[in-house]
Amino acid sequence: MKERVSGALESYLEQIADLQQKHGAVRTSDLAERMGCKRSSVTSALQRLSEKGLINYQSYRPVTLTAEGQKTIQALSRYHRILADFLATVLAFPEEFAQQEACRLxxxxxQCTIERMQVYLDFIGHAGKNSAKDFDFGLFKEFVKSKTDKPA
Amino acid sequence: MKERVSGALESYLEQIADLQQKHGAVRTSDLAERMGCKRSSVTSALQRLSEKGLINYQSYRPVTLTAEGQKTIQALSRYHRILADFLATVLAFPEEFAQQEACRLxxxxxQCTIERMQVYLDFIGHAGKNSAKDFDFGLFKEFVKSKTDKPA
DNA sequence: TAATAATGTTAGACAAATCTAATTTTCGCA
DNA sequence: TGCGAAAATTAGATTTGTCTAACATTATTA
Known part of the structure; x- marks a missing residue:
């Protein structure tokens, strides 16, 4: 039932959400620049997004997200946050790279792996401090078992 | 210069390598089953792989990897190993899921992120034992700095 | 306000990856 | 050995995402 949207379209959607927040209106050219593609490709993507009911689109008009589009973005941006956090906190990448790589990933x-990254972050007490003494990978396995059932 | 091959073609290539090891010859039908697609799709993929010089292919004949194809596979299977190891060891996923997810990822x-996962595995002394007492994320940052320069 | 520049869309092409249906090749065995 | 089934390929269509070039619309500004 839930029409899965492709990675490329998801990226368009995210850029739209971001531009909407920052500039109110969302223009084809800005999207083209952000996506590193031609304006005509943007138009084509907008038409597909519109067909899927994720954006409000009419020729030559600024674009906005539908409620459906917003919902899609919310899940995605949570994934983005977790990934970026994991890359920066656990793998010790600089923030900028973490952001870029999170965009790609x-x-x-x-979803399963991303959720597990969040559990890992929780476990190492990322919120409290940036280091975790007495970290034990055996303990983490226990912790995981107690917090989740899938995928095994 | 290095013709980058797509994710789908890479998967075909891996299945070819695996089937070659296990059964000597590689048949279209087996590939179709492994890839979960129709035989005609396999044929099309084989033709593209052949054009890129990664496999030896002639109609109605069994397929083999070229030296070039072997090299591609070697890098890929190293990535696979690291990812699966990371997923199982750090994120505590069961081996089977780790393998599947590694295939996808x-x-x-x-490459940069995968190499960093390896560094992380090295750091927690995965080889020695399955637990690391006194693990400190600050220390890991230092460790990373001492072992690598990129991406910052 | 009218010409020009910028912006946006359409038309048409292409490559990747897939499918179904039809055809060709190979193989097993009677 | 030759026939029928299995395996492989081709032909032709579809979807996604991209491009260039041409055209349309909107905006700027002289």
């Missing part, structure tokens, strides 16, 4: 890493 | 996660 958020469409590809399974 | 090996074509998508940047």
């Amino acid at each position: 958020e469409h590809r890493v399974s | 090996e074509h998508r996660v940047s």
Whole structure:
């Protein structure tokens, strides 16, 4: 029932959400620049997004997200946050790289894995401090078992 | 200069390598089953792989990897190993899921991130034992700095 | 306000990856 | 050995995402 939207379209959607927040209106040219593609490709993507009911689109008019589009973005941006956090906190990448890589991965890493990254972050007490003494991977396995059932 | 091959073609290539090891010859039908697609799609993929010089292919004949194809596979299977190891060891996923997810991710996660996962595995002394007492994320950052320069 | 520049869309092409249906080749065995 | 089934390929269509070039619309500004 839930029409899954492709990675490329998801990216368009995110850029739209971001531009909407920052500038109110969303223009084809801005999207083209952000996506690193031609304006005509943007138009084509907008038409497909519109057909899927994720954006409000009429020729030559600024674009806005539908409620459906907003919902899609919310899940995605949570995935993005978790990935970026994991990359920066656990793998010790600089923030900028973490953000870029999260952009690429958020469409590809399974929900299951992303959720587990969040559990890992929780476990190492990322909120409290940036280091975790007495970290034990055996303990983490226990922790995981107690918090989740899938995928095993 | 290095013709980058798509994720889908990479998957075909891997299945070819695996089938070659296990059965000597590689048949279209087996590939179709492994890839979960129709035989005609396999034929089309084989033709593209052949054009890129990664396999030896002639109509109605069994397929083999070229030296070039072997090289591609070697890098890929190293990525696969690291990803699966990371998923199982760090994120505590069961081996089977780790393998499946690694299959999906090996074509998508940047080389940089995969290498960093290996560094992380090295750091927590995965080889020695399955737990690391006194693990400190600050220390890991230092460790990373001492081992690598990119991406910052 | 009318010409020009910028912006946006359409038309038409292409490549990747897939499908179904039809055809061709190979193989097993009677 | 030759026939029928299995395997492989081709032909032709579809979808996604992209491009260039041409055209349409909107905006700027002299």
